[in-house]
């Protein structure tokens with residue numbers, strides 16, 4: 001998907017640098033600031049936007065011996081129970097099965113986190129509480145399909 005994104009940006013006249021780390025951003029520039037990259041490029045710009053991802057912080061889960069998935073999240077079942085049946089986990093830290101694709105997925109958004117919290121609490125408050133069914137769809141701006149949706153029911 002990222003190649004398509006690059007192609008779209010390049011077609012719009014954007015210069016794309018990949019595999020390039022930012023060394024520092026300074027204010028020494030006529031345009032406003034200069035971004036210096038690790039390979040020595042100096043890019044003058046009026047604005048710098050920083051976009052980064054999130055990763056589950058699982059050190060406590062590792063210490064507790066919980067199963068961790070390949071994506072780096074705590075594996076939970078549809079009741080938000082971890083590999084230790086006495087431990088539940090919800091939110092950004094968990095890896096759940098996408099109910100459409102059947103693949104383990106991370107859904108680091110407030111909606112799924114909130115829903116999963118209610119599902120986990122429901123397991124304790126009433127018998128046979130709801131189970132989680134999460135799915136998600138991502139797309140990138142500039143690819144002509146500018147929507148994003150994550151759903152947990």
Ligand SMILES: Cc1cc2nc3c(=O)[nH]c(=O)nc-3n(C[C@H](O)[C@H](O)[C@H](O)COP(=O)(O)OP(=O)(O)OC[C@H]3O[C@@H](n4cnc5c(N)ncnc54)[C@H](O)[C@@H]3O)c2cc1C
Pocket residue numbers: 060090091092093107108109110111113
């Ligand atoms: C900049 C930004 C913008 C976002 N915008 C959106 C948005 O527009 N829409 C959306 O749906 N989602 C958005 N999100 C994602 C959303 O905030 C998260 O998905 C959601 O907060 C996850 O909830 P959580 O309970 O799993 O984790 P958190 O909200 O991160 O809560 C975890 C809590 O645990 C505490 N904690 C961590 N370690 C320990 C420890 N060892 N002991 C005790 N406490 C601990 C932390 O201090 C924190 O309070 C955004 C996130 C960021 C960073």
